[in-house]
Amino acid sequence: MTPLFTYLCRLGDDRLILGHRLSEWAGHGPILEEDIALSNIALDLLGQANNFLHLAGQVEGQGRDEDALAFWRTDVEFQNTRLVELPIGDFGFTMARQFLFDAYSVHLLDALTRSSHAELAALATRALKEDRYHLRHSAEWLVRLGDGTEESHGRIARGLEECWRFTGELFAADAVDEELLNGGVAADLAVVQDRWLETVQEVLGRATLEVPAGDQGPPPNVRRSNHTEHLGHLLSVMQITARSHPGASW
DSSP states (O other), X not given: OOHHHHHHHHHHHHHHHHHHHHHTTTTTOSSHHHXXXXXHHHHHHHHHHHHXXXXXXXXXXXXXXXXXXXXXXXXXXXXOOHHHHSOOOSHHHHHHHHHHHHHHHHHHHHHHTTOSSHHHHHHHHHHHHHHHHHHHHHHHXXXXXXXSOHHHHHHHHHHHHHHHTTGGGGGOXXXXXXXXXXXXXXXXXXXXXXXXXXXHHHHHHHTTOOOOOSOOOOOOOOSSSOOOHXXXXXXXXXXXXXXXXXXXXX
């Protein structure tokens, strides 16, 4: 695998898996408007995943398209962070995770709009427009829940604490990041992390919430095969139609 292929799979897989998780709320949202909003955000993320994985397939040059990369890889081949594969939990957990990822994604994509790779920069520019809305949406829910009732405050605070130990992985640079950063292709994750933390602190302040005191976790390279047990179960659901009817199209 080339560094660019791996990098594009990371971008695509994070959004593919999180989009699938959000789709699990369809028909189960706390109110009708939010049920529709989460479904639309899931569709945005799946569209972004489609674009990044399509480009990854072109870069790989082995005849695999975005569908092959989504439905015919095993869990050990997926490059997503563990944060996005965790079960949806309650609504507080879902919105805490969504906010933390949205803040990361906005600053990452903003940096990638200036990538030396023209196609990647174009995809980042398109996705950034959607992700700014996603961030506004999740931040508003964080404030609404955090500065709401005692029950809502407690639930969103617990969601943040549960997610916090996985956030360090978002900014764990490795040889892939370093090689592409030197070529002007990738984003500087240290800069992204600083901007992410500024956003997190500002929104949590408005939400009367504290930044979790726990460690963000060591930055091991978990994007290769060190996933949680939840990813395998998710993929068995997500991939069952394609694997049950190989070669089918519609």
